[in-house]
Amino acid sequence: MAKKDQTGSAKRQMQTIVVNNRKGGVGKTMLATHLAWFLAEGDRPVLFVDLDAQGNGSRTLAAAAHGGVASELFDPETTLALTAAPGITVLSSDERLDIVDLDDVPAMVKAMDSLRSQFAYCVIDTPPTWGALNFAALTVCDHLVAPIEMKDYALDGVEHLLKAIQAAEQKGRGGRKINFLGLLASRFNSHSPREKENFAQIVHAMGKSMIFNGVLAQRDGYEEAVAEGVPVWTLKKRAAVLAGQEMRFVLEQIRDRMDGLPAKEII
Numbered sequence: 001m002a003k004k005d006q007t008g009s010a011k012r013q014m015q016t017i018v019v020n021n022r023k024g025g026v027g028k029t030m031l032a033t034h035l036a037w038f039l040a041e042g043d044r045p046v047l048f049v050d051l052d053a054q055g056n057g058s059r060t061l062a063a064a065a066h067g068g069v070a071s072e073l074f075d076p077e078t079t080l081a082l083t084a085a086p087g088i089t090v091l092s093s094d095e096r097l098d099i100v101d102l103d104d105v106p107a108m109v110k111a112m113d114s115l116r117s118q119f120a121y122c123v124i125d126t127p128p129t130w131g132a133l134n135f136a137a138l139t140v141c142d143h144l145v146a147p148i149e150m151k152d153y154a155l156d157g158v159e160h161l162l163k164a165i166q167a168a169e170q171k172g173r174g175g176r177k178i179n180f181l182g183l184l185a186s187r188f189n190s191h192s193p194r195e196k197e198n199f200a201q202i203v204h205a206m207g208k209s210m211i212f213n214g215v216l217a218q219r220d221g222y223e224e225a226v227a228e229g230v231p232v233w234t235l236k237k238r239a240a241v242l243a244g245q246e247m248r249f250v251l252e253q254i255r256d257r258m259d260g261l262p263a264k265e266i267i
């Protein structure tokens, strides 16, 4: 049961989820933005932190409330005075993210901690290059989901991700574990025998509990949604309706796993 504060409202304990995979173009930002829209349903306050200087997530969520720029999180001189509003608040990408280094990570840990009582959820979108920003994201998160493509060499990427998780747990988190929710097949082409074979190989190598049952297929609806800055389930075209159902199925599993519910939907 959540504690009540003096005004009687439930005291929030922000749950932070990172969408991570060091590869670019695998659908991280597409998933991260949809996760933010989904978690914000029912007017829950959700913070979206865009750590990718490319700023695609910030552009997609342009209609959301603007809370400042993400590099401020790493600046010990700045106190982020964010008041959570219902729905999504974005800390948008800015060019100063390019000069963030490992020394700036403790400031980010502190800043994120100060936001814990404000928001119900925080979604962090990460850049494809490995470095201080990814290390920071893995240091502050509670949960991690990794979209992966089932193209060749997908397993190499997974091994790198698991090593990065371990490094963050040891060097950034004092041994505190990241709740790794699983790998999610993204931009999946179910007509490709090779992709299906790779999916089976990953399940075999990693164990069933590491892979989400649902997949995000390669579908035009997703690109359209991202370009228009709206969730795919609000588009009316038939192809987008299928994408919307598929996406919500996956997002429900992610939320269940964040809430610690049994992994009944995992393969």
Ligand SMILES: Nc1ncnc2c1ncn2[C@@H]1O[C@H](COP(=O)(O)OP(=O)(O)O)[C@@H](O)[C@H]1O
Residues within 6 Å of the ligand: 023, 024, 025, 026, 027, 028, 029, 030, 031, 056, 128, 186, 187, 188, 216, 217, 218, 219, 220, 222, 223, 224, 226
């Ligand atoms: N399942 C999908 N089907 C079709 N297009 C997708 C899908 N997922 C992502 N995309 C598109 O592919 C491009 C790269 O996706 P993005 O989410 O930006 O990847 P990342 O953040 O991993 O670099 C974007 O144009 C996005 O709209």
Ligand SMILES: [Mg+2]
Residues within 6 Å of the ligand: 025, 028, 029, 030, 052, 056, 125, 126
């Ligand atoms: Mg991206």
